Amino acid sequence: MLVAERQRKLVQLVNERMSIRVNELSKLFSVTEETIRRDLEKLEKEHLLRRSHGGAVSIEKEQSEVSYQEREIIHSREKQRIASEAVKLIEPGDQIALDASTTAWYMAKELPDMRLTVLTNSIKVAVELSKKEQIRVISTGGLLVPQSLSYVGPLAERSLSAYHVNKAFLSCKGVHVERGLTDSNEFQALVKKRMIEIADRTILLADASKFGIRAFAHIASMNQIDSVISNSDLDPSIEEALKEKSIKLSTV
Template identity: 65%
Template sequence: MLLAERHQKIVDLVNFRSSIRVSELSEIFSVTDETIRRDLEKLEKENKLRRSHGGAVSIQEKQSEVDFSEREITNVMEKKVIAREAVSQVEIGDRIILDASTTAWYMAKNLPDVPLTVITNSIKVAMELSKKEKIEVISTGGMLLPKSLSYVGPLAERSLDNYQVNKTFLSCKGLDLNSGLSDSNEWQALLKRRMIEKSNETILMVDSSKFGHREFSHIASLQSINQIIVDAKLDNALKEIIKEKNITVTTVNLFNESAS
């Protein structure tokens, strides 16, 4: 296969898959990983794709990142009561991570102005917390995703290496009992994985509509989660299966009454 032909096929694969790993490409084209890395470097310079950690992602316009304004009006009541329950689990002096989900934003709006340290990749969360004088806010920085108003990428991931927190509060686009947490955007998935790794305890805030769905990018296994806060619509059988995995399930109804 000619070099130009391989390059075109790589671009086609990346655009079709949204993202792909170096190891997959080297196997497909029967060349070394180093050859693929050189290919990706050249294609990035030609603005045909963007290199990512361990692979490449498409730069074509795609729907994997939903506008924050759209997410803000989806399952609003569920997200608000889940967020309020999450706030009740924050203690004075805690060091926490909040992701760029709308539930984390609702959580930021409800956090009391008490001594806390909050690390976030969300511009919306950071702006909300800037109104509270006693809360120290640390932004990850990184590559801005304009639709979600969040920072991602290697710089955002590396910034978390400097910290260890008490609790991470995050959400996800899909939750499957076998494959675990997933997101439609690879950059978000990689950063959420790092958030989990840097925390003593991870609390997943997710409404029941996310259960049974698998999105494109894997975040982590279900066993990496300590607690799930979910609305009361979640099937009782699913709750029991999750509890059998030694994960606390806290359910909240629309009147903000919770039960474990």
């Protein structure tokens, strides 16, 4: 990993966690603690974070990621309908990936107890599926992000690379027909990107409010998406654009 890339991810991580220790950063990025201290010193001079005793703290007043509790409320009815439609695409014996989105959690709640393997980086999805005896659940592990109750980072990405799934179901912060899928969180974006790479088929779960939005971190181009499930409020021009790209659209 290049120095600039490591430092960019370091700032992102500090802003997510609000505070983090040098020894943890050293293990995460596989560099010495002295290297991390030099990074922190440079980033503090650039006013990107503030060093503390044994680590660093965020100087952002607002966290970049909306909490799970807040996301459960935002467009909850639409997300539940989208999740119900997505569950219809799952067949006994499937191997699927579910991201840490609220819609994926609603899917986990609706999934019948059938022979299935689910790979996820979401703690809430894993806990929900643990109630269903026939479903085998594999958690990626990795760095815990308390704000989203999910695992991210190099360990989560490497874990995903060890598997293959038939279908990946994921959501994101923004969907732009020309620019693709984006997320406000770089670490979450990388995990979603890896899920797409290991899947035969990727299904995007996105209510109408997400379209036309471009967030900070790029996940994938639209041509990497096989189908989209959205709600009926979707703008007709977007429906037409998806059709032109041969992306199957289902609205609920």
